[in-house]
Amino acid sequence: MIKRTNFSVLKRFSALLLMLVILGISVLTGCTGAGENKNKSQGSTYTIVTSFYPVYVFTKNIIGELPNVELINMTEPQTGCLHDYQLMPADLKTLEKADAFVINGAGMEAFMDKVIKQRPELKVIEAAKGIELLKDENGEENPHIWVSITGAITEVKNIAEGLAASDAKNAAAYRENADKYVRKLQQQSDKMHRELDGxxxxxxxxxxxxxxxxxxxxxxxxxxxxxxxxxxxxxxxxxxxxxxxxxxxxxxxxxxxxxxxxxxxxxxxxxxxxxxxxxxxxxxxxxxxxxxxxxxxxxxxxxxxxxxxxxxx
CATH class of the missing domain: 3.40.50.1980 (Nitrogenase molybdenum iron protein domain)
Incomplete structure (x- = not known):
């Protein structure tokens, strides 16, 4: 009789202990998961690096006031056009932080082969993508698209779409900000045509x-x-x-x-x-x-x- 009582108590105690262990694991797992997700949502930063000044300005307008998006211009300071710019160790270190690298393209960044070799997985967004290039008398393509406001508008749209595709969370904001900036660019172009066309x-x-x-x-x-x-x-x-x-x-x-x-x-x-x-x-x-x-x-x-x-x- 005593043995049966002890066995019954032990059985109930074991079941209670097992239930507490399972409950404890669930609570701990739930807390840990919530903490990790919270930290990720609060601390995750999308880092965009641009190749040089005009692309930096365009991208800055596209980002606007978005939180948790960092913008870095790689070639700062820069004294002339980007034609013969040589990558420095500091530039490659900057690109290590990049989630996306926004460039003009069209041959402006002669150092891109080195970038791709160092960071083959890096998302590269080319502002000049799909734009018909002018050629000089020697047949050499001209990459200075941004100097035309019409060209700048197309580049802004290309950058916005590239960022929207690579950072889906902020896609709508990128497109909305780009549209606002394009309207301002168009207004400036219209103003210049009024003054110069005649x-x-x-x-x-x-x-x-x-x-x-x-x-x-x-x-x-x-x-x-x-x-x-x-x-x-x-x-x-x-x-x-x-x-x-x-x-x-x-x-x-x-x-x-x-x-x-x-x-x-x-x-x-x-x-x-x-x-x-x-x-x-x-x-x-x-x-x-x-x-x-x-x-x-x-x-x-x-x-x-x-x-x-x-x-x-």
Whole structure:
């Protein structure tokens, strides 16, 4: 009789203990899971790295005020166009943090082979994707699409779609922000057309192959380009040839760029009587530039063009 009682008590105690153990595991598992999900949702950051200034500004507008999205411009500071930029160890370290790398594409980033070799799994978003490229007299494709506002609009849309595809949680916000920015860009383009379309003599000389898209959009006629390789001063023979060409065509307006020396421009102006103005291809800018910096630069370009063309109408 005693043995049966002890066995019964032991059986009930074992069942109770088993139930407590199961309940304890469930509680602990539930708490741990909730904690992990909470930490992930609060602390997860989507990091976007951009290749250089104009793409950075476009992407900044697309991100807007989204929380938990970090934007880093890889080539900061940068003194000229990106053509011959060499990747540094610090750049590759920056890209290690990237969930997506936004580039202009169209051959602008000559270092992409090295990036892909180092980070083959990295999501690369190409702003110039699907855009028909202009070619120079040698058949070389021109990557300076963003200098045209129409080109900038297409690049913004491409970036937004690329980010939406790679970061689905924020897809709707990316598209909405891009639409708002595109409307502002279109307003600036319309303003520039109103000011420039009626002008007759729009013959100019530029100092870099940055402006063909811009010229096409606003009807400018680029008679000659001084520096085929940006930042490379023309030789004495090339200068003499340019001076002769400018005298022959009667071009009175030379447009240099704020990113480069104006020495050659001043020499040509002295020999031909032409006037030198600065036109910004928006290839570089201040660190942590404001979201409206591209539009402000284009508005400044408009003021320069209007003032310059007054001299030749």
């Amino acid at each position: 002008l007759k003599n729009k013959n100019i000389v530029t100092f870099h192959e940055a402006f063909p898209y811009f010229a096409k959009e606003f009807g400018l006629n680029i008679v000659s380009v001084v520096e085929r390789e940006p930042g490379t001063e023309p030789s004495a023979g090339e200068l003499a040839e340019l001076v002769g060409q400018i005298k022959e065509t009667g071009v009175k307006l030379l447009f240099a760029e704020p990113q480069y020396s104006q020495k050659a421009a001043e020499t040509i102006a002295k020999e031909t009587g032409a006037q030198v103005y600065l036109l910004d291809p928006v290839a570089t800018g201040e660190k942590n530039a404001s979201a409206d910096s591209y539009i402000k630069a284009m508005d400044e370009n408009l003021k320069v063009l209007v003032e310059a063309f007054k001299q030749v109408q």
